[in-house]
Every structure is written in C-alpha cells, then in structure tokens.
Amino acid sequence: MASLRVLRPALRLRAQPTLNLARRSYADIPRIDPAKPSSGTHRKSTHKKKEYPSIKGFLAIGVAGFGVFTILLHLQSAENEKLRAEKEKLKLKPKPAGMTAGPQAFATAQPIKKEEEKLTSTFDPEHVTVIFVLGGPGAGKGTQCANLVRDYGFKHLSAGDLLRAEQEREGSQYGELIRTHIKEGKIVPMEVTIKLLEKAMGEAVVRGSTRFLIDGFPRKMDQAVAFEKSVCPSKFTLFFTCSESTMLSRLLHRGETSGRDDDNVESIKKRFRTFVETSMPVVQYFEGKGKVLKVSCEESVEAVYGQVRTRLEEGLKKRGAPIAK
Numbered sequence: 379m380a381s382l383r384v385l386r387p388a389l390r391l392r393a394q395p396t397l398n399l400a401r402r403s404y405a406d407i408p409r410i411d412p413a414k415p416s417s418g419t420h421r422k423s424t425h426k427k428k429e430y431p432s433i434k435g436f437l438a439i440g441v442a443g444f445g446v447f448t449i450l451l452h453l454q455s456a457e458n459e460k461l462r463a464e465k466e467k468l469k470l471k472p473k474p475a476g477m478t479a480g481p482q483a484f485a486t487a488q489p490i491k492k493e494e495e496k497l498t499s500t501f502d503p504e505h506v507t508v509i510f511v512l513g514g515p516g517a518g519k520g521t522q523c524a525n526l527v528r529d530y531g532f533k534h535l536s537a538g539d540l541l542r543a544e545q546e547r548e549g550s551q552y553g554e555l556i557r558t559h560i561k562e563g564k565i566v567p568m569e570v571t572i573k574l575l576e577k578a579m580g581e582a583v584v585r586g587s588t589r590f591l592i593d594g595f596p597r598k599m600d601q602a603v604a605f606e607k608s609v610c611p612s613k614f615t616l617f618f619t620c621s622e623s624t625m626l627s628r629l630l631h632r633g634e635t636s637g638r639d640d641d642n643v644e645s646i647k648k649r650f651r652t653f654v655e656t657s658m659p660v661v662q663y664f665e666g667k668g669k670v671l672k673v674s675c676e677e678s679v680e681a682v683y684g685q686v687r688t689r690l691e692e693g694l695k696k697r698g699a700p701i702a703k
C-alpha cells in the first residue's frame with residue numbers, strides 16, 4: 379500500500395505532460411467529413427463542424443497512458459526492491475515476534491531492561507557465558523586469553539582476528555572497509571563485527587562450546603548495547619590496564635613479526651586515541667553496572683595471569699557460573 383501511495387502522486391506529476399503530448403498529436407490528425415462520399419483522398423471540409431475524438435484518438439491516449447503507467451510501476455517496484463535489499467543488509471537476524479527494533483535503534487545507546495535481554499538475544503545467558511576482555515592495544519589481552527583457554531576451556535573469539543580473516547576472505551564485500559578502518563585505528567561499523575561474532579559463536583555452540591571470551595570487543599557504545607541485546611548479555615568484563623609507554627613498546631616488538639598493517643607508530647597513536655575517546659566510555663558503562671574486573675598488566679605474563687585467574691574465579695563464583703572446564 380505504501381508503494382501505491384508513493385506511486386499515485388508520481389503518476390499525477392509525470393503522466394500529465396505525456397497526455398498533453400498525446401492530445402496535441404491527436405488534434406493534428408486530419409478529419410474525414412462523413413457527409414461527403416469518400417474519394418480515396420482526404421479533402422478539407424468547407425463548413426466548420428465540432429470535432430470529437432475519434433476511436434483511434436481514444437486508443438492512442440489509452441495506449442500512451444497505459445505505457446506510462448507500466449513504466450512508472452516498473453520504476454517503483456525496482457525502487458522498492460532496492461530499499462528492501464538495503465534494509466536486509468542492516469538486519470542482524472530475524473527478530474522474534476513482537477520485536478521490531480533493529481541495530482539502528484541502538485545508536486543512542488540506551489541501557490536496556492533486564493527482562494528484555496532474554497527475550498531478544500540469540501543465545502540464552504542462562505546457558506551461554508560471555509566474558510568481554512577489554513584493554514588498550516597491546517595490553518596483553520590475546521596472551522592472557524590463550525592461558526584461559528588452556529586452563530578453563532573457554533572458546534576465545536578475538537574481534538580483531540575475525541575482522542582480519544574477513545578482510546582476507548576472497549569475495550568479501552567488507553574487505554576494503556575493514557582494511558582502511560584497521561589501518562586508521564578506527565572502529566569498523568558494528569553490523570560487520572557483530573555479524574562475524576554471532577556467526578562464530580553459533581558455530582562454536584553447535585560444536586558444544588558454551589563459555590566465551592570475547593576479546594577486544596565491544597570497543598564502542600553502540601556495539602556494547604547492540605551485542606548484549608541481540609546476541610548475548612555478558613557476565614562481566616575483564617579489563618586490562620596498562621600504560622601507553624608499555625603498550626607502545628610491546629606493540630612495536632610485536633610488529634617485528636606480526637605482519638599487521640597497524641603495528642606501526644603512526645597507526646598505534648591513532649589506536650591509542652580511539653581507545654581513550656571511544657572505548658573507555660564502554661568500560662565506564664559496564665563499571666556503572668558493577669560488571670568490570672580490573673587487572674594491571676605491567677608485570678610479566680605469569681604475574682599478570684595470577685591476577686587474571688583470581689579475578690575470573692571471583693567473577694564466575696559471584697554470578698553462579700561454573701569455574702572448571
């Protein structure tokens with residue numbers, strides 16, 4: 379119906395000139411005087427008679443009108459198809475009945491009500507444990523996650539790794555977008571990252587995983603709210619604190635072998651800025667909900683891991699989640 383409403387004014391506006399044209403050409407058609415016998419040639423009538431449209435004229439107008447209508451109908455349905463495809467691109471997943479909000483609705487990052495969480499997320503937080511791992515670039519998130527996988531049987535999903543894999547995937551429509559964002563230290567639009575995480579989680583759940591470390595995500599408020607609402611609410615966040623000077627030297631060292639486009643001084647500085655301006659508000663948001671467990675990462679890997687274990691076990695116990703594998 380909406381498309382018809384759009385179509386009608388369009389018809390009025392666009393059909394008018396075409397019909398005028400049809401009328402003008404009709405007026406130019408020479409008339410035959412029915413009072414005179416036909417001689418095979420058209421002669422001009424001497425007395426003036428009122429002219430009425432002939433059947434041919436009506437037909438010409440009708441055909442022209444129908445043609446215009448068909449073209450407009452076609453244009454309209456092509457336009458509708460384009461809009462539908464664009465909406466489809468934005469959709470993360472079909473929402474359950476009664477739920478209409480898409481990711482665009484989260485742009486304002488409103489805190490969500492607890493009872494809504496279970497109704498709309500893909501994974502049930504009663505059965506799936508999600509722990510966010512946040513911290514500045516090079517703080518040691520990936521290093522500590524590897525230890526936790528070994529000792530606690532978590533499934534480790536690094537948002538950065540998933541984005542880099544998508545960037546390299548042949549035929550990916552997001553390859554170039556991801557590459558430029560990572561190089562500039564910017565946050566890739568959340569639709570892409572959330573879709574990748576949701577897919578990876580789904581595949582892991584099918585294989586029996588129920589405990590996830592989501593590393594380096596969420597880095598922006600819209601991601602945090604959208605993920606918790608549409609994918610799975612987190613139990614808590616492990617937040618790794620580290621000075622910029624320590625992170626810089628670790629990243630430059632990692633850059634000698636990582637092959638990453640962003641482990642260079644220029645990109646690192648941009649990443650630090652993004653972390654302070656865009657990602658710290660996420661940490662503060664979860665802190666406000668009493669869901670942040672801090673770990674200082676200045677010490678050796680082993681010393682840091684000692685703290686990580688303590689914090690993790692406290693957090694799991696407090697929320698009634700199992701500690702062992």
Ligand SMILES: Nc1ncnc2c1ncn2[C@@H]1O[C@H](COP(=O)(O)OP(=O)(O)O)[C@@H](O)[C@H]1O
Pocket residue numbers: 513514515516517518519520521522628629631632675676677678679680682
């Ligand atoms: N506690 C630590 N002490 C010294 N080097 C570390 C420590 N933690 C991590 N690293 C090293 O620092 C670099 C960045 O660590 P990584 O775990 O990749 O950080 P992130 O995932 O936070 O970017 C890696 O080369 C890693 O080996």
Ligand SMILES: O=c1ccn([C@@H]2O[C@H](COP(=O)(O)OP(=O)(O)O)[C@@H](O)[C@H]2O)c(=O)[nH]1
Pocket residue numbers: 514515516519536537538539541559560561563564565566567571593594595596597640649
């Ligand atoms: O949710 C995310 C996670 C990562 N990134 C991008 O991926 C880069 C690398 O992130 P990763 O976690 O791999 O590395 P880190 O910066 O923590 O060393 C970031 O700077 C961002 O450009 C992103 O856009 N969204």
